[in-house]
Amino acid sequence: LTLRRRNGIPFSVTTQTSSPPLGTVAAATQLATPYICVDRDLLWENLDQLAAYAEQHGLKLRPHAKTHKSRQIAQWQLERGAIGLTVAKPSEAEVFAEICDDLLLAYPIVDAARAERVARLVQRVDMKVAVDSAFAVATLSRAAAAAGSTLGVLVDLDVGLHRTGVQNASAALELAQLVERSPHVELRGLFCYPGHIWEPAAAQESALNAVAEQLEATLDLWKEHGLNAEIVSGGSTPTAYQSHLARHFTEIRPGTYPFNDMNTVLGGYMALDRCAARIVVTVVSDAVPGQVVIDAGSKTLAADRCILGPDLGFGHVVEYPDARITKLSEEHGQVDVSRCAARPAIGERVSVIPNHICPCVNLQDRVWLKVADDQYEPLTVDARGRLT
Amino acid sequence: LTLRRRNGIPFSVTTQTSSPPLGTVAAATQLATPYICVDRDLLWENLDQLAAYAEQHGLKLRPHAKTHKSRQIAQWQLERGAIGLTVAKPSEAEVFAEICDDLLLAYPIVDAARAERVARLVQRVDMKVAVDSAFAVATLSRAAAAAGSTLGVLVDLDVGLHRTGVQNASAALELAQLVERSPHVELRGLFCYPGHIWEPAAAQESALNAVAEQLEATLDLWKEHGLNAEIVSGGSTPTAYQSHLARHFTEIRPGTYPFNDMNTVLGGYMALDRCAARIVVTVVSDAVPGQVVIDAGSKTLAADRCILGPDLGFGHVVEYPDARITKLSEEHGQVDVSRCAARPAIGERVSVIPNHICPCVNLQDRVWLKVADDQYEPLTVDARGRLT
Numbered sequence: 001l002t003l004r005r006r007n008g009i010p011f012s013v014t015t016q017t018s019s020p021p022l023g024t025v026a027a028a029t030q031l032a033t034p035y036i037c038v039d040r041d042l043l044w045e046n047l048d049q050l051a052a053y054a055e056q057h058g059l060k061l062r063p064h065a066k067t068h069k070s071r072q073i074a075q076w077q078l079e080r081g082a083i084g085l086t087v088a089k090p091s092e093a094e095v096f097a098e099i100c101d102d103l104l105l106a107y108p109i110v111d112a113a114r115a116e117r118v119a120r121l122v123q124r125v126d127m128k129v130a131v132d133s134a135f136a137v138a139t140l141s142r143a144a145a146a147a148g149s150t151l152g153v154l155v156d157l158d159v160g161l162h163r164t165g166v167q168n169a170s171a172a173l174e175l176a177q178l179v180e181r182s183p184h185v186e187l188r189g190l191f192c193y194p195g196h197i198w199e200p201a202a203a204q205e206s207a208l209n210a211v212a213e214q215l216e217a218t219l220d221l222w223k224e225h226g227l228n229a230e231i232v233s234g235g236s237t238p239t240a241y242q243s244h245l246a247r248h249f250t251e252i253r254p255g256t257y258p259f260n261d262m263n264t265v266l267g268g269y270m271a272l273d274r275c276a277a278r279i280v281v282t283v284v285s286d287a288v289p290g291q292v293v294i295d296a297g298s299k300t301l302a303a304d305r306c307i308l309g310p311d312l313g314f315g316h317v318v319e320y321p322d323a324r325i326t327k328l329s330e331e332h333g334q335v336d337v338s339r340c341a342a343r344p345a346i347g348e349r350v351s352v353i354p355n356h357i358c359p360c361v362n363l364q365d366r367v368w369l370k371v372a373d374d375q376y377e378p379l380t381v382d383a384r385g386r387l388t
Numbered sequence: 389l390t391l392r393r394r395n396g397i398p399f400s401v402t403t404q405t406s407s408p409p410l411g412t413v414a415a416a417t418q419l420a421t422p423y424i425c426v427d428r429d430l431l432w433e434n435l436d437q438l439a440a441y442a443e444q445h446g447l448k449l450r451p452h453a454k455t456h457k458s459r460q461i462a463q464w465q466l467e468r469g470a471i472g473l474t475v476a477k478p479s480e481a482e483v484f485a486e487i488c489d490d491l492l493l494a495y496p497i498v499d500a501a502r503a504e505r506v507a508r509l510v511q512r513v514d515m516k517v518a519v520d521s522a523f524a525v526a527t528l529s530r531a532a533a534a535a536g537s538t539l540g541v542l543v544d545l546d547v548g549l550h551r552t553g554v555q556n557a558s559a560a561l562e563l564a565q566l567v568e569r570s571p572h573v574e575l576r577g578l579f580c581y582p583g584h585i586w587e588p589a590a591a592q593e594s595a596l597n598a599v600a601e602q603l604e605a606t607l608d609l610w611k612e613h614g615l616n617a618e619i620v621s622g623g624s625t626p627t628a629y630q631s632h633l634a635r636h637f638t639e640i641r642p643g644t645y646p647f648n649d650m651n652t653v654l655g656g657y658m659a660l661d662r663c664a665a666r667i668v669v670t671v672v673s674d675a676v677p678g679q680v681v682i683d684a685g686s687k688t689l690a691a692d693r694c695i696l697g698p699d700l701g702f703g704h705v706v707e708y709p710d711a712r713i714t715k716l717s718e719e720h721g722q723v724d725v726s727r728c729a730a731r732p733a734i735g736e737r738v739s740v741i742p743n744h745i746c747p748c749v750n751l752q753d754r755v756w757l758k759v760a761d762d763q764y765e766p767l768t769v770d771a772r773g774r775l776t
Contacts, residue, residue: 032479032501032776066718088719089683091420107719108672108681110735113420132675135734156675163720164673164681195717284496285552287520287544293496293552295477298747300775303691329583330454330746331476331495331775332551346523347498358718359686363750365773385753387688387719388420 025375026368033282033349034296036360036367037376038259042276043369044076046258050240051080054252057244062086062104062233064255067358069383070367071099073258084126086253090117091386097125104154104233105129106191106253108136108164114388115143119151128152128231130191132164137178137185144184153179154191154233157218159211161196169218176227189231190218193253194246197239198308200268204238208245215248238269238308261357262316266309277367278318278351279360281333283344290338296352298328302359315352320344325352413763414756421670421737422684424748424755425764430664431646431757432464438628438645439468445632450474450492450621452643455746457771458755459487461646472514474641478505479774485513492542492621493517494579494641496524496552502776503531507539516540516619518579520552525566525573532572541567542579542621545606547599549584557606564615577619578606581641582634585627586696588656592626596633603636626657626696649745650704654697665755666706666739667748669721671732678726684740686716690747703740708732713740 028037054061063077064086074085074096084102087093093103094117103125109115110133121127122144131137131153144151155175158165166172172190179187192215197207211234219229235243235252237260243252256264259277264270279300285293301314314325314333320340327334333352337343344350354360361367362384368376416425442449451465452474462473462484472490475481481491482505491513497503498521509515510532519525519541532539543563546553554560560578567575580603585595599622607617623631623640625648631640644652647665652658667688673681689702702713702721708728715722721740725731732738742748749755750772756764 033499034775107683110672111421111670132673133734139735158676162676162679163715163717163722164675166675167677282499284498284524285520287552287554288546288550289555291550295495298690298692299750302686303693303747304686305691327551329551330750334551346521347527359691362687362718363773363775385751387422387751 025371025377027374028280028376031280031368031376033280034300035280036364037278037280037351037370038367038379039276039370042274043073043258046260046274046276047076047080050254050257051082053241055081059243059249060251062251062253063258064106064253065092065096065383067255068258068361069381069386070379071096071382072379075099077258083251086255089386089388090114091388092383093118093121093127095383095386097121100125102126103128104253106193108132108156110136110139112139112143115139116147119143119147119149122147122149122151126152128154128188130154130156131175132156132166134175134178137175137182141182141185149184151185152188153185154189154231155179155187156191157214159192159194159214161193163193163195165192169214169221172218173221173225173227176222177225180227187227189229189233189250190215191233193236194234194239195236197236198267201238201242204242205245208239208242212245212247215246219248237264238267240269256357259357262306262312262353262355263308265353266306266312268309272316272353275353277357277361278353279315280349280351283346283348283350286346290336292335292337292344292346294325294333294335294350294352295331296333297331299330300360300363301325301328301333301352301354302356302363303328304356304359306355315354318351318353320350413759413765415762416668416764419668419756419764421668422688423668424752425666425668425739425758426647426755426767427664427758430662431461434646434648434662434664435464435468438642439470441629442640443469447631447637448639450639450641451646452494452641453480453484453771455643456646456749457769457774458767459484459770460767463487465646471639477774477776478502479776480771481506481509481515483771483774485509488513490514491516492641494581496520496544498524498527500527500531503527504535507531507535507537510535510537510539514540516542516576518542518544519563519567520544520554522563522566525563525570529570529573537572539573540576541573542577542619543567543575544579545602547580547582547602549581551581551583553580557602557609560606561609561613561615564610565613568615575615577617577621577638578603579621581624582622582627583624585624586655589626589630592630593633596627596630600633600635603634607636625652626655628657644745647745650694650700650741650743651696653741654694654700656697660704660741663741665745665749666741667703668737668739671734671736671738674734678724680723680725680732680734682713682721682723682738682740683719684721685719687718688748688751689713689716689721689740689742690744690751691716692742692744692747694743703742706739706741708738
């Protein structure tokens with residue numbers, strides 16, 4: 001990897017070790033809207049930049065595949081040095097087990113059927129699961145015993161998001177000791193998700209220091225009791241380039257960084273021109289004064305509001321930055337163009353950067369990869385709809 | 389159809405002319421969560437009730453298929469007297485053209501490729517498209533000419549939602565006259581969507597009277613100019629049982645009524661026990677005090693807020709009505725259980741009625757139809773993801 005610098009953040013120029021062509025190449029006008037267009041060069045640049053950061057700080061990279069749900073993009077992440085992948089559900093794990101032998105399921109498994117599916121993957125994959133309950137440990141232990149395998153376990157510590165995770169160091173010790181005592185599960189380390197840290201990157205030091213202190217208290221307590229954390233897994237896209245400030249992470253699990261979206265941009269984590277995914281839409285109506293309608297509603301843009309910055313509507317219209325997508329029905333997006341000097345015409349195509357790209361990708365069977373000027377290749381969203 | 393009465397609303401008991409079995413029958417415990425469970429008896433009851441209302445008032449029924457996207461459910465609607473179906477996109481039209489020969493595309497078509505797809509369907513289907521621009525008329529006319537077919541056209545009149553639709557009677561006349569002058573398109577009538585009417589059913593009279601007056605002004609003007617509206621198409625689920633108050637509708641296009649959802653319930657249009665679709669989920673974490681986490685986030689429940697009633701979170705937990713789904717990540721639903729006397733236990737399954745069922749169904753490849761006690765059959769969501 002060759003390192004350059006832009007805005008003080010190191011990034012690299014990839015050697016572009018690409019995969020073979022993915023199918024017929026189409027021109028933009030051949031593609032029916034709404035479709036997601038991914039700029040491959042920008043995507044690679046985003047992948048390279050974080051790979052270089054991780055390398056520089058001795059952090060392993062385990063991207064969350066829920067964002068792209070694509071084996072091809074995962075492969076590009078692995079080619080750039082990612083040690084493995086993160087997934088949310090066993091059905092996602094099954095998709096990515098075909099191309100990756102090191103998976104972390106960052107989600108509680110508490111039912112026998114799912115635990116069995118995960119335990120079966122151990123034959124092919126170094127499979128780890130994050131847990132925050134004795135119930136989950138027992139479920140995994142039973143399933144692994146039945147499969148004759150051993151499942152890796154990370155103890156999930158709540159460092160401030162208050163979504164999942166045991167609440168303090170002593171609870172983490174108790175759960176870790178239960179793992180140690182339980183057959184067919186192996187304590188591999190500590191897990192956290194600092195998803196509550198929404199400060200701009202430059203202002204994250206104190207929040208990440210608080211995370212570091214929580215991790216340290218837990219790791220010290222484990223050490224006192226003879227327990228080792230081979231893995232300390234953390235990270236998010238907002239904190240991606242500040243992950244070293246959490247001091248104890250051995251690996252990070254950002255999801256959105258290959259694409260970026262308006263949450264990333266308005267949160268101040270990445271420039272607008274680093275958004276690699278856009279939703280190309282058509283203006284289908286201009287009958288209501290001051291407004292146009294695009295052929296993308298909540299079934300395309302998802303209904304997510306912007307949570308990491310000011311609420312500017314349901315996405316950014318690239319060609320008409322003064323436009324505001326104010327209302328979504330399922331297939332209609334109502335766009336207030338009253339503040340636009342020039343207005344998009346009926347029939348015109350415009351592109352939208354959504355607030356949150358992950359649920360948008362999950363609504364498509366494929367995205368279209370821009371591989372050259374006006375040349376697009378289909379890329380299957382392999383794990384679309386893998387919810388179980 | 390046998391009519392009975394419940395809460396003053398006529399409804400009928402179906403003769404249950406069902407289709408053949410749809411595949412292997414499963415017990416609930418064999419189904420991985422999150423899944424959508426549809427109570428077939430309740431679904432049929434919802435279909436029968438609206439069919440009876442429509443029959444009673446001499447209204448034709450053209451359900452919007454975007455809610456269920458299922459050929460089987462559409463067939464049940466047609467068996468109960470629906471004259472045809474409504475769809476939003478040509479790709480949906482292609483799915484339903486296989487079982488229905490009378491389709492209305494309630495969406496502007498302004499690009500050549502989509503117009504060609506629709507024009508090709510005319511060979512099999514009485515195909516009608518709603519338009520609100522000269523641009524759309526020209527696009528449809530050209531495509532139908534190329535296909536050697538004639539497309540039916542309804543003029544879309546904005547009656548208050550301010551989403552699409554020409555703004556007044558004279559604009560509607562102008563567009564209708566353009567249709568009359570254009571080759572290969574045929575004026576079939578007037579179209580509106582009273583989606584702005586959110587009053588409880590009992591308080592809709594004046595709003596629907598205003599719609600009636602707008603329709604009347606347009607129809608009178610058309611008549612003066614020798615134009616006839618064979619079809620006057622309107623209707624929504626909130627106004628479904630008051631549609632006769634709009635006086636001029638010849639047909640109605642409700643979507644959500646087969647299932648209902650929290651928008652329908654909190655808007656006061658249907659009782660909670662008439663929600664035929666529930667999302668069955670598992671409690672996967674109880675680590676954070678006062679909270680449990682369910683395995684359904686925005687990729688399952690969609691991120692829609694409740695728009696037709698008080699904002700009570702992201703869905704109703706049937707077994708724990710005092711619980712509140714306060715936050716959604718993609719795969720996590722955070723449920724505040726602090727006000728619950730009894731709390732759901734980790735590993736327990738509960739069922740959620742979502743705010744808006746339509747985008748939830750679109751996130752699944754299939755739903756599970758409850759056909760008897762603890763017997764579920766898969767029902768394919770045939771038009772899932774048909775966005776173009």
